[in-house]
Amino acid sequence: MALAPDVGTSTDPNPIEGDGQSIDAPGLNYFVFGLFFIFGGITSLNDVIIPKLKELFTLSWTEAMLVQFCFFAAYAIIGIPGAKLVKKLGYMRGAVAGLVTMMVGCLLFIPASQTATYGVFLFALFVLASGVVIVQVVANPLISLLGPVKTTHSRLTFAQAFNSLGTTIFPIVGAAIILGSLATVTADQLSGIELQQYRQAGSEAIWQGYLGLAVMIGIVALVVWMFRNRLKGEKHEASEGLAGFDLLKRSRFGFGALCIFLYVGGEVAIGSVIINYLSEARVLGQPESVIGWMIGLYWGGAMLGRFIGSYFLRIFSPGKILAFNAAGAILLIILSISTSGNLAAYSLLAVGLMNSIMFPTIFSLACEKLGPRAADGSGIINVAICGGAIVPLFYGVVADATGGNLAAAMIIPIICYAVIACFGLFARKPA
Numbered sequence: 001m002a003l004a005p006d007v008g009t010s011t012d013p014n015p016i017e018g019d020g021q022s023i024d025a026p027g028l029n030y031f032v033f034g035l036f037f038i039f040g041g042i043t044s045l046n047d048v049i050i051p052k053l054k055e056l057f058t059l060s061w062t063e064a065m066l067v068q069f070c071f072f073a074a075y076a077i078i079g080i081p082g083a084k085l086v087k088k089l090g091y092m093r094g095a096v097a098g099l100v101t102m103m104v105g106c107l108l109f110i111p112a113s114q115t116a117t118y119g120v121f122l123f124a125l126f127v128l129a130s131g132v133v134i135v136q137v138v139a140n141p142l143i144s145l146l147g148p149v150k151t152t153h154s155r156l157t158f159a160q161a162f163n164s165l166g167t168t169i170f171p172i173v174g175a176a177i178i179l180g181s182l183a184t185v186t187a188d189q190l191s192g193i194e195l196q197q198y199r200q201a202g203s204e205a206i207w208q209g210y211l212g213l214a215v216m217i218g219i220v221a222l223v224v225w226m227f228r229n230r231l232k233g234e235k236h237e238a239s240e241g242l243a244g245f246d247l248l249k250r251s252r253f254g255f256g257a258l259c260i261f262l263y264v265g266g267e268v269a270i271g272s273v274i275i276n277y278l279s280e281a282r283v284l285g286q287p288e289s290v291i292g293w294m295i296g297l298y299w300g301g302a303m304l305g306r307f308i309g310s311y312f313l314r315i316f317s318p319g320k321i322l323a324f325n326a327a328g329a330i331l332l333i334i335l336s337i338s339t340s341g342n343l344a345a346y347s348l349l350a351v352g353l354m355n356s357i358m359f360p361t362i363f364s365l366a367c368e369k370l371g372p373r374a375a376d377g378s379g380i381i382n383v384a385i386c387g388g389a390i391v392p393l394f395y396g397v398v399a400d401a402t403g404g405n406l407a408a409a410m411i412i413p414i415i416c417y418a419v420i421a422c423f424g425l426f427a428r429k430p431a
Helices: 028-044 046-056 066-089 091-107 109-115 118-145 149-179 192-226 245-249 251-279 288-312 318-337 341-349 351-355 358-366 371-384 387-401 408-426
Strands: none
Touching (some): 028 091, 046 149, 066 091, 066 118, 066 251, 066 371, 066 387, 091 109, 109 118, 118 192, 118 371, 149 192, 149 288, 245 371, 251 288, 251 351, 251 358, 251 371, 251 387, 288 341, 318 408, 341 351, 358 371, 387 408
16 A cells, blocks of 8 residues: 555645635634643543542442543533534634533532532533533634644644643642542441431532632633634534534544544543552552542643644654554553553553544544534534443443453453554545
């Protein structure tokens, strides 16, 4: 087979937009980077909440994964309506709508904590995620329009690096606040009124953290509203068929949407269990409250890889880099589950480095030549992110079926990465 040209050699005037559409808004890149930082950080906090809620409510792995199910199910439910809302309001006003919804979701953690009811926590997470979906519908296509066409792949990867900065910082702080509290007693040692009081006290650290997030998000929403008329040249095209689902008929886009489903599912599944995985006797044998900060290494690897990847994606075929990283993730998982101690721990944490360029690269490869239907494509991609709801749930089922064996359940993300590697080879040439 002939070698694929690098992304800069495409003869299309705009490999993502197809018709040369661009938006004149100097300096707006920094605003979009901030959005990536916020919704990335909030999403990664689930990895800290899961072990805490699992302990507080004595949940099975399948029940614990309902945290991710309720959060990422919002992508399937809100993705298409969110795209329609953004097309109606415009990018900036759409961002404000998403941020306000996120703020409401954060505030719902207060009644969830006061009642110490797992179901209310799940509802709060769904509302929060609904806002994240709307903001993400805005951010992904907008960053594609704000700069030179030939650097779209690398620019989206660079923006995703700020997403990873959020996913690195938020769980480290969250682990110190949430997992570091009440470490001397566990819920399975209590009953009756003592158990209820313990759950309320343990939940208090959660709602206090999300209250702080609500304040921060509110400030950002206010700033965005002040600049709501900043964009020049924004345009959208009416959807064809059922809210853009006709785009799935395009083999490149359909395959890419599937890979977004699998990538997010695999990444989230690993992130959801990594604290518990590292605490196992075979690996580090330390309590969650001691090693909780290490989740930051998983997401920090993704951040580092995205900064590095934004450079290499200017030189090499994005599809080949995607296939290389997916194969690397598979090898690291196999190394982790077949060894012990520090090697098992750090090889699994290093999967974050392999994850680094996957989402932005899959997104940009799948969405080549969508033209003014970029918002529709972004909406479908956001629906595909519901893989973060389905795949971790399957992981939990396998883990429970094997007696809580988290290593055996790693077969689920291995399958996900194998399919992604195939897509990288399939999409190694420009559309």
